[in-house]
Structure formats: C-alpha cells, structure tokens
Amino acid sequence: MTDPNWIASALSAARPQAVAALLRYFRDLDAAEEAFQDACLRALKNWPKNGPPRDPAAWLIFVGRNSGIDQVRKRAKQAPLPEEDKLSDLEDAEADMAERLDGAHYRDDILRLLFTCCHPDLPATQQIALALRIVSGLSVKQIARAFLVGESAMEQRITRAKARIAAAGVPFETPGPVERSERLAAVAAMIYLVFNEGYSAASGEVEARAPLADEAIRLARLLLRLFQTEPEIMGLTALMLLQHARTPARFDANGEIVLLEDQDRSLWHAKMIAEGLALVDKALRHGKPGPYQVQAAIAALHARAAKAEDTDWQEIDLLYGLLEQMQPSPVITLNRAVAVSKVRGPEAALAMVEPLEERLAGYFHFHGLRGGLLMQLGRNAEAREAFDRAIALANTAAEAAHIRMHLDRLSGASGGKPASAAMH
Amino acid sequence: MLYAILCYASEDVVCAWSKEQDEKVMADLAVVQEKYARAGKLGPVARLLPTTAATTLKRAKGEQVVIDGPFAETKEQFLGFYTLECDHLDEAIEFARELSAVNPSGGSYEIRPVGRFNRTNIVA
Numbered sequence: 001m002t003d004p005n006w007i008a009s010a011l012s013a014a015r016p017q018a019v020a021a022l023l024r025y026f027r028d029l030d031a032a033e034e035a036f037q038d039a040c041l042r043a044l045k046n047w048p049k050n051g052p053p054r055d056p057a058a059w060l061i062f063v064g065r066n067s068g069i070d071q072v073r074k075r076a077k078q079a080p081l082p083e084e085d086k087l088s089d090l091e092d093a094e095a096d097m098a099e100r101l102d103g104a105h106y107r108d109d110i111l112r113l114l115f116t117c118c119h120p121d122l123p124a125t126q127q128i129a130l131a132l133r134i135v136s137g138l139s140v141k142q143i144a145r146a147f148l149v150g151e152s153a154m155e156q157r158i159t160r161a162k163a164r165i166a167a168a169g170v171p172f173e174t175p176g177p178v179e180r181s182e183r184l185a186a187v188a189a190m191i192y193l194v195f196n197e198g199y200s201a202a203s204g205e206v207e208a209r210a211p212l213a214d215e216a217i218r219l220a221r222l223l224l225r226l227f228q229t230e231p232e233i234m235g236l237t238a239l240m241l242l243q244h245a246r247t248p249a250r251f252d253a254n255g256e257i258v259l260l261e262d263q264d265r266s267l268w269h270a271k272m273i274a275e276g277l278a279l280v281d282k283a284l285r286h287g288k289p290g291p292y293q294v295q296a297a298i299a300a301l302h303a304r305a306a307k308a309e310d311t312d313w314q315e316i317d318l319l320y321g322l323l324e325q326m327q328p329s330p331v332i333t334l335n336r337a338v339a340v341s342k343v344r345g346p347e348a349a350l351a352m353v354e355p356l357e358e359r360l361a362g363y364f365h366f367h368g369l370r371g372g373l374l375m376q377l378g379r380n381a382e383a384r385e386a387f388d389r390a391i392a393l394a395n396t397a398a399e400a401a402h403i404r405m406h407l408d409r410l411s412g413a414s415g416g417k418p419a420s421a422a423m424h
Numbered sequence: 425m426l427y428a429i430l431c432y433a434s435e436d437v438v439c440a441w442s443k444e445q446d447e448k449v450m451a452d453l454a455v456v457q458e459k460y461a462r463a464g465k466l467g468p469v470a471r472l473l474p475t476t477a478a479t480t481l482k483r484a485k486g487e488q489v490v491i492d493g494p495f496a497e498t499k500e501q502f503l504g505f506y507t508l509e510c511d512h513l514d515e516a517i518e519f520a521r522e523l524s525a526v527n528p529s530g531g532s533y534e535i536r537p538v539g540r541f542n543r544t545n546i547v548a
Contacts, residue, residue, distance in 0.1 A: 005445070006437075006528045013436035052530065055499065218439060224476040228493035237476065271473070278477040282492060 014057035020109035039064035118190035126161040234283035235293030241276035242299035245269040261308035313342035433531025452526035467507030
C-alpha cells in the first residue's frame with residue numbers, strides 16, 4: 001500500500017513518536033524537527049519505490065537520526081554517512097532500535113515532547129501554538145488561521161516560544177513517578193486548552209477553529225494509549241468527546257448559540273458520545289475521582305438524557321458540589337447554581353449566585369444567569385439591569401443576541417422562559 | 425459457509441484521518457458492502473471504537489482481573505469485522521480484496537470461517 005494518502009496519514013501518525021525520539025537524541029527542538037522533515041522527504045521518495053516499512057515510526061527515527069548526525073558531520077567537515085536509500089526496511093537496523101521499543105522509554109519521550117510545549121514560562125497561547133506546530137505538525141499557516149492572526153505574527157510567536165524553551169532547558173533525564181504524574185497533569189491541562197481554543201470559537205470561526213478540538217482529542221487518545229490506567233486521562237478524553245459531540249447542534253442557521261436545553265439532540269454525534277460514556281465508566285471503576293472525571297461525569301449525564309427534561313439535575317448538583325471541593329472556583333459555583341435552579345428553584349439558585357458578584361462582576365455568564373433567575377422570580381426591572389450588563393460583556397455577537405432575546409421577552413410579556421446555563 | 429472477515433490496521437493511522445477522509449473511506453466501503461447485502465450474503469457488520477475505550481478481563485493466577493485497554497500491545501489493532509455467507513473461500517477473499525482496494529489504512533483482513541453463530545434480535 002503506497003498510495004499518497006496512506007503515506008501522508010502514516011507520516012502524520014508517526015510524527016509525535018518520531019519527533020519525540022529525535023528530541024531525545026538531539027536535545028534541541030529545531031534539530032529534531034529538521035531531522036524529522038528530512039526523514040519525511042526521504043520517505044516520500046523511498047516508500048513508493050520500496051514499499052512502506054513495517055514500522056513507519058522506527059524508519060523515520062532511524063533515518064532522521066542519521067540525517068541529523070550527517071548534518072553535524074557535514075558541519076564538522078567529516079565524511080558523510082552512507083546513503084540509506086538502499087534500505088527497503090530496517091531488518092538489520094532493528095537491533096539498534098530495540099531500546100526504542102521499550103514501552104516506558106517511548107512513553108517518556110512523548111510525554112517529554114508534550115511537556116516541553118507546556119513549559120510554565122510560556123503563556124497559554126504560546127503553549128498551544130507550539131504543541132500544534134511541533135506535536136501535531138500543523139503548518140504555521142493553519143495555526144495562524146485557527147488563532148485568527150497573520151502568518152508572520154504566528155511565526156514570530158512560535159519562534160519566541162522555542163527561544164524561551166531553549167533558554168530554559170528541557171530536563172532529559174528519565175522522570176521519577178512523582179515528576180511523571182506532574183508532567184502528565186501539565187500536559188492534560190495544555191491539551192484541554194487546545195480543545196477549548198477550538199470549542200469556544202464563535203459561529204463564524206467554527207470552521208477555522210474546530211480542527212483544534214479534533215486535534216486535542218487525538219492528542220488525548222495518544223496520551224491515553226501510553227498511560228492506559230490513568231483515570232484522569234480517561235476523564236479528560238471523555239470530557240472532550242462528550243462536549244465535542246454537541247458541536248453540530250450548538251449554533252442555529254443564523255449562527256446564534258443554541259443553549260444545551262434547546263439543542264436538537266438528534267444532531268449530537270452518537271459515536272463520540274458512545275466512546276465518551278465508555279471512558280467515563282472505565283474511569284469511575286478506579287475509584288480515584290479527579291476534576292476531569294467529575295466534569296466528564298456531568299457531561300455524561302447530559303449526554304444520557306434523550307430530552308432536556310430527562311436531565312438528572314440532582315446528580316449534576318452533587319457532582320458540581322464535588323468539583324467545588326476539588327477546585328473551588330466561582331465559575332463552578334455559578335454552574336452549580338444552574339443545577340440548583342432546576343432542583344430547588346430560582347430563589348435557592350439566586351442565593352448561591354449573589355455572593356459571587358464581587359469576583360464575577362466582569363463575567364458575561366454571571367449577569368446572564370442572574371438576569372434569568374430574576375426574570376423567573378418576576379423581578380423584571382432587576383432582570384433587565386442584569387441583562388444589560390451581560391450584553392455589555394458579551395464576547396460574541398451570538399451571546400449578545402441571546403441576551404437580547406430575553407430582553408425582548410421581558411418587554412413583550414411577563415415571565416417567559418427561564419434563562420439558563422453558562423453551558424452550551 | 426459463513427465467514428468472518430476481521431479487519432486489522434494501525435489505529436494511529438486511522439485516527440490520523442481527517443473527518444472527510446474517514447467519511448470517504450466509509451462511503452467507499454459501504455458501496456462494496458451494498459453489493460453483497462443486495463445478494464443476501466452479508467451478515468452483521470461492526471466497526472469498533474478505539475482500543476483506548478476497551479477493557480479486558482483476564483485470569484491471572486486463577487483470579488479474574490479487569491485491566492484497561494486491549495490485552496496485548498500490537499502494531500495493528502482489531503478495528504472491526506464483517507460476516508459473509510459464501511459458497512467457497514475464493515468468494516470471501518474476493519470480498520476482502522474489494523474492501524482492501526478502497527481502504528487506505530494499509531491494514532489486513534483475516535478471513536476466518538465461523539463455527540457457531542447465534543442469531544439475535546438486538547438492535548444496536
């Protein structure tokens with residue numbers, strides 16, 4: 001099988017593993033990338049002629065490493081290595097590669113590569129850009145498009161990020177168990193950032209940015225294959241799958257946000273939901289709950305409800321309570337208040353929301369939810385005021401339009417449909 | 425004779441397909457299946473979710489243990505299967521050839537006679 005599509009998929013599938021191993025050899029991101037590029041060019045020439053290798057990643061690592069060493073030797077004016085084009089596969093070279101096949105080694109390589117991209121000195125946007133460029137292999141142009149900036153600005157951002165990492169130095173020794181789990185947590189957070197960069201896109205941007213959500217899921221699956229028994233990585237993967245599954249129903253024909261409870265659930269992506277639910281079940285069996293698992297469990301309850309009315313809000317209230325304990329945050333309390341409004345009514349929810357005012361005064365969803373609760377309680381003047389503040393803080397035209405709809409209802413009639421959810 | 429046609433390929437490669445590529449492959453495979461379905465030869469067909477969603481029950485020292493993921497790490501994973509009623513092996517091989525021709529995953533199809541087959545009414 002040497003058709004160009006297969007070769008492209010094979011190169012892209014092998015990329016994280018190959019770049020990660022090359023990074024270990026050369027201890028320098030640019031050198032690792034250059035060596036990988038070179039190996040890919042050779043693969044494009046060699047594979048159609050000699051057939052694809054049995055293990056594309058091993059081939060690319062071997063060829064990339066030689067070409068990298070070759071570069072070093074050329075610079076040192078020494079004799080180059082013999083051409084490896086004659087190799088159809090790496091039968092003889094495989095002994096060399098034996099250490100690569102050591103599962104733990106390979107795991108730490110990829111974890112190191114991902115971890116390199118989430119160096120704490122890098123701001124979130126640079127972490128994401130770097131991971132997409134280096135691990136996923138997206139072009140600068142594709143990344144620039146996703147971030148809605150020019151290509152040269154993105155090029156600069158990536159160059160700056162790489163310079164910072166080179167200055168900071170990447171630890172190359174094999175991590176101990178504590179360090180490994182810290183790295184894993186940092187990488188999980190970075191992957192979720194990539195996802196949200198795609199998922200939080202406004203309707204007009206979905207086409208350009210949605211691929212980031214797909215890419216994040218791919219990275220999470222990669223990580224999960226390496227750390228098969230980590231319930232939080234299962235939770236993260238499930239969370240993203242369950243949220244992403246709703247994408248086809250999240251915007252209406254006019255590009256306006258459709259709230260979770262109003263979404264046409266038949267448009268949800270059934271296969272992603274099935275995978276997400278399976279992962280939540282697997283994770284919970286470990287009895288080691290963590291924030292991603294709890295959020296995934298909440299998303300799972302939404303996914304399991306065939307109609308919005310079937311949603312188990314009581315359970316969601318409990319899960320948000322658990323999440324509040326794990327990572328106290330006013331935004332989580334705000335989300336919990338949505339569940340509380342369904343279970344115990346708008347008054348109880350409002351009592352929960354009011355104390356958050358100081359910390360969430362600049363947050364669109366705070367005023368949106370507060371307005372909705374006030375409207376349900378018939379306190380229309382206060383509701384209008386809250387909605388006005390929400391509109392002023394709206395991040396997207398669709399968010400503003402959604403609040404305007406409530407304002408129209410307020411002026412049109414009394415009561416109306418309760419506003420809800422920061423969730424959509 | 426009923427045959428199971430078991431599809432093995434690298435999950436890394438298949439997961440690297442874009443949504444459009446994946447849909448194109450599925451549509452091409454559906455054309456092949458349709459022909460055999462119309463002839464009344466095609467039985468149940470399944471595409472499995474990624475192995476990361478898998479759980480394995482095995483016995484270790486007489487105890488049953490549930491582990492995450494598939495039992496063995498392999499280069500190619502079991503991704504799905506077809507069942508086909510055939511008059512002879514050549515017909516099953518021909519079906520696999522047609523599937524393979526439109527499947528760019530570079531994987532393989534294992535053609536395995538079915539020994540026992542329970543017909544059920546569950547609708548997935």
